[in-house]
Structures are given as structure tokens and as C-alpha cells.
Amino acid sequence: MNKIKVENNKIITDLDQSLFYDEYKLKIIKNTNVMIDLSETKKDITLEIETKENTVSSIIILSHLTNNYFNYKIKAYSKLNIVHLAVDNTDIINVDLKGKEANVNYHYSHLNFKKNQVTFNVNHLEDDTESYLVNHGVTLTNDKLIFEVNVYVADNSKNCICNQDNKIIMLKSNTSSILPNLLINNQEVEANHSAYLGSFNKNILFYLESRGISKNKCYELLLKGFLLGEVKIDKQLQDWFFHYLNIKKV
Amino acid sequence: MALELKKLNCTIAEKKILNDFSLTIEEGQTHVIMGPNGTGKSTLSHIIMGDPIYKLDSGDILFNNESILSLSPDQRANKGLFLSFQNPLSIEGVSNSEFLRTALAEKTGSKVGLFDFVKQMDQAMDDLKMDEKMLHRSINKGFSGGEKKKNEILQIKLLKPSFIILDEIDSGLDVDSLKIVGDNLKRYQKENPKVSILIITHYPRILDYIKPDFVHMMVHGKIVKTGNITLAKDIEQNGYRLNDVSENDINE
Numbered sequence: 001m002n003k004i005k006v007e008n009n010k011i012i013t014d015l016d017q018s019l020f021y022d023e024y025k026l027k028i029i030k031n032t033n034v035m036i037d038l039s040e041t042k043k044d045i046t047l048e049i050e051t052k053e054n055t056v057s058s059i060i061i062l063s064h065l066t067n068n069y070f071n072y073k074i075k076a077y078s079k080l081n082i083v084h085l086a087v088d089n090t091d092i093i094n095v096d097l098k099g100k101e102a103n104v105n106y107h108y109s110h111l112n113f114k115k116n117q118v119t120f121n122v123n124h125l126e127d128d129t130e131s132y133l134v135n136h137g138v139t140l141t142n143d144k145l146i147f148e149v150n151v152y153v154a155d156n157s158k159n160c161i162c163n164q165d166n167k168i169i170m171l172k173s174n175t176s177s178i179l180p181n182l183l184i185n186n187q188e189v190e191a192n193h194s195a196y197l198g199s200f201n202k203n204i205l206f207y208l209e210s211r212g213i214s215k216n217k218c219y220e221l222l223l224k225g226f227l228l229g230e231v232k233i234d235k236q237l238q239d240w241f242f243h244y245l246n247i248k249k250v
Numbered sequence: 251m252a253l254e255l256k257k258l259n260c261t262i263a264e265k266k267i268l269n270d271f272s273l274t275i276e277e278g279q280t281h282v283i284m285g286p287n288g289t290g291k292s293t294l295s296h297i298i299m300g301d302p303i304y305k306l307d308s309g310d311i312l313f314n315n316e317s318i319l320s321l322s323p324d325q326r327a328n329k330g331l332f333l334s335f336q337n338p339l340s341i342e343g344v345s346n347s348e349f350l351r352t353a354l355a356e357k358t359g360s361k362v363g364l365f366d367f368v369k370q371m372d373q374a375m376d377d378l379k380m381d382e383k384m385l386h387r388s389i390n391k392g393f394s395g396g397e398k399k400k401n402e403i404l405q406i407k408l409l410k411p412s413f414i415i416l417d418e419i420d421s422g423l424d425v426d427s428l429k430i431v432g433d434n435l436k437r438y439q440k441e442n443p444k445v446s447i448l449i450i451t452h453y454p455r456i457l458d459y460i461k462p463d464f465v466h467m468m469v470h471g472k473i474v475k476t477g478n479i480t481l482a483k484d485i486e487q488n489g490y491r492l493n494d495v496s497e498n499d500i501n502e
Contacts, residue, residue: 215322
């Protein structure tokens with residue numbers, strides 16, 4: 001897998017010919033996989049990622065305690081699958097679906113300890129573009145997390161599909177919120193949005209406990225399932241993300 | 251004795267759900283509770299398992315002569331109790347294999363490797379005619395009614411409880427699935443003769459596979475009649491004939 005790692009001000013890249021990187025701008029030329037590791041920098045990052053036409057690529061992003069700005073431009077007939085694991089970040093994520101049949105599949109998982117806001121702006125600028133957003137956050141303290149998710153469909157963009165699934169599990173009482181906005185200017189669009197804020201279903205907890213699983217272990221299972229779902233990533237990355245979950249304190 | 255329910259009383263929203271409910275189930279026995287809808291059968295099963303949603307007003311539950319009232323559901327399960335749910339829940343994101351491996355690890359105190367676990371599950375899944383892929387899917391997500399019930403039996407085969415509560419195990423099962431579930435339960439009972447079973451059901455179909463020692467009719471939160479398989483057949487043919495159940499029967 002290609003790698004870009006930012007350690008404070010130093011950028012380490014290990015990339016093949018499928019992509020080109022220069023000054024926080026990444027251009028995907030051919031189908032590729034890339035990991036962008038921002039977990040060991042305290043610097044706020046602005047990153048531009050652009051695909052060429054006819055590419056299918058996957059990106060994994062790790063980020064921790066920073067305020068980042070991600071700007072994606074996806075060209076025609078290209079698909080970008082993104083798994084973004086964020087710990088205590090304030091992120092702004094813009095996705096421009098700039099060409100016909102451009103497609104983004106964004107799975108954003110957030111562990112929240114301090115007050116944070118994550119803003120998504122997904123712009124369907126051409127026909128037949130598709131966006132699938134899964135934004136799942138867990139708040140572990142009394143500080144709130146805000147998800148603002150704006151999906152915009154231009155008036156001349158027909159046959160678009162836009163789906164957003166937003167959930168925040170609050171393990172402590174706080175005033176987290178979700179703003180799931182669909183700004184659609186074309187009649188021929190398939191769109192779904194959902195928002196859930198709260199705790200895990202008590203019946204589900206009872207079901208797991210009734211199989212001899214302790215409450216702490218139940219929470220661990222449920223939190224991992226909630227944050228990653230059916231996303232497949234290396235165990236090493238999972239361990240990095242989940243070590244921030246202090247289940248005993250939960 | 252395996253399980254003794256002593257004068258259980260439970261009220262929900264000012265409605266008496268269990269009314270001095272008492273029942274003793276000895277080791278190796280199979281009991282059946284039948285009763286009209288809303289009579290408290292499922293509530294009883296959840297109370298035995300320690301569902302925190304339900305609080306007892308009074309009474310005690312002894313399992314192997316020890317009160318389990320203060321125990322959490324997981325502690326009760328690890329003592330050998332198992333409740334097969336009427337409507338097993340779907341849990342997105344948590345795979346069946348991860349769930350079962352965790353449950354097994356909690357019971358045995360040691361972690362089970364994925365390879366050994368899958369090997370262990372192979373025969374059980376084959377017995378239940380379950381697709382191996384179900385092991386790697388989210389718990390009960392997208393499963394049919396029959397598949398969910400088979401998944402409950404799979405958990406029994408893995409966790410090997412000594413006391414099983416089957417809450418409407420036959421609901422949602424077609425004839426073929428009922429036979430598979432019934433045969434597997436029968437085999438489990440044969441392999442574990444000390445296992446006790448409490449069956450909560452509306453229909454005696456499952457009793458073609460698991461022969462009961464006692465059949466109880468439950469009305470208004472208590473047992474009003476006890477008999478054998480004939481009582482179950484009679485209820486199936488003639489209904490509960492609630493008019494024949496006097497207030498005295500209920501309060502006796």
C-alpha cells in the first residue's frame with residue numbers, strides 16, 4: 001500500500017507510480033490504495049486529493065487531535081472509497097463530484113473526547129454522481145460532537161444518488177447534534193438521510209449479556225461494530241484506533 | 251433442584267404481570283408453559299434471565315439452590331442459564347463469529363483462535379443446515395425467522411447451558427426448519443441428560459420432538475392448571491376455555 005505520513009512538519013512518502021504527491025496535493029493517476037497517516041502530527045493539515053477519470057481507489061486516513069481540511073475532487077467515471085478514522089478532530093471535508101458517474105463512498109468514524117465539529121460538504125456537480133456517507137461518532141465525555149452534513153445537488157445534475165447515515169452514540173451526557181442537510185435542486189434524484197443520537201439499545205445489551213458476555217465486553221463489541229461496521233482494515237490500524245477507547249472507564 | 255421460582259410478583263405500568271408465580275423444575279426435567287397472549291410468559295422468561303427492564307416486586311429465584319436475584323444476566327448465563335429469544339435481535343456491525351467467540355471466551359476464560367473456532371462450529375452448523383457464511387455476517391442481520399431460531403440453537407450447542415428456556419422457539423419456523431431445530435434440541439437433550447428445559451409456546455408442535463414431563467397453563471400471571479402432554483393437546487384443540495378458569499383457580 002502507498003503511504004503518506006506526516007510527522008510534525010516532516011512528510012514521509014512511500015508511493016508508486018499510481019499517484020503523484022506534491023505540497024499537500026495528491027493526484028491519483030491509476031487505480032491505487034493509499035494510507036494517509038496524520039496520527040503523529042500536531043500540525044493542522046490542508047490536503048487536496050484529486051482523481052483522474054476512470055479510476056477506482058481506496059484511501060485510509062488516520063488523524064488525531066488536529067483541525068484538518070480535506071478537499072476531494074473526483075473526476076468522471078472514478079470511484080473513491082475512503083475510510084477515515086479520527087480521534088478528537090475538527091475536520092472540514094469537501095467532496096466535489098466533478099464528472100459524470102463520479103462516486104464517493106466515505107466511512108468516517110470519530111472518537112470524541114473534547115468539543116469538536118465535523119463538516120461535510122458533498123457537491124454533486126454532474127449527472128449520475130453518487131455519494132454514500134457513513135458518519136459514526138462516539139462521545140466519551142461530556143463534551144459535544146457536531147456532525148454537519150451538507151449534500152448539494154446542482155440543478156443540472158440528473159439521476160444522482162445521495163445517501164447519508166449519521167449516528168452519534170453518547171456514552172456520557174452532552175449536547176451533541178447532527179445536522180443532516182440535503183440541498184437538492186434537481187427532481188431526478190434518489191436521496192436518503194438519517195440521524196441518530198443516543199445510547200445503545202438496552203434490548204441489544206441484554207441479548208449480548210444473556211450469552212454470558214460482561215457489560216464491558218458488550219460495549220467493546222458494540223462500539224467496534226458501530227465504528228467500523230463491515231469495513232475491513234488491518235488489525236494494526238484497528239488497534240491504533242481502539243486503544244483510545246478505554247472500555248473500563250466507559 | 252435446577253430452578254425454583256418462589257412466589258414471583260411483578261407489576262408493570264400498574265398491571266400485575268406475575269401473580270405469586272411459583273414453579274419448581276428439577277434437573278433433567280422438561281416443563282412447558284402455555285397461555286393466552288399477554289399472560290406474562292415472555293416476561294417470566296426475561297425475569298429469570300435478569301433483564302434489567304423488569305423488576306420483581308417480591309419473590310425469589312433459586313438456581314441450583316442458590317438465589318440468583320442479585321446476579322446480572324451474564325453471571326446467570328455463566329452459571330448455565332440460557333434464554334432462546336422469541337425475537338432474536340439483529341446487531342449490525344458485530345459478526346456472529348466475533349459474538350460467539352467472545353461468549354465462549356467469557357465462559358471458558360480463555361481466548362479461542364478463529365481457526366479452531368470455525369472448525370468447532372463446522373459440525374454444529376452442518377447439523378443445523380446453516381450456511382457457513384452466516385458465521386461471518388452481522389448477528390441475525392438479514393436472517394429469515396427460521397435462520398434466527400437456528401442461530402439460537404447454534405448458540406446452545408456452543409455454550410452448552412444446563413438450563414434452557416425456549417421462548418416460542420417454533421414461531422417463524424416452517425415445517426422443515428422446525429424438524430431441524432427439534433431434532434437438534436432432542437439430540438442436545440440426549441447428550442446432556444441433566445439439562446432442564448422450560449418451553450414457552452402456543453402450539454404443541456415442538457413437543458413432537460421434546461417430550462415434556464409437565465405442561466402448565468398460565469393465566470393472569472400464574473399457573474392455573476398442570477398436566478401432561480394431554481393438556482397441551484387439549485389446549486390446541488379446545489383453546490384455553492378461560493371461562494372455565496375461575497377467579498378461585500387463579501388465586502389458589
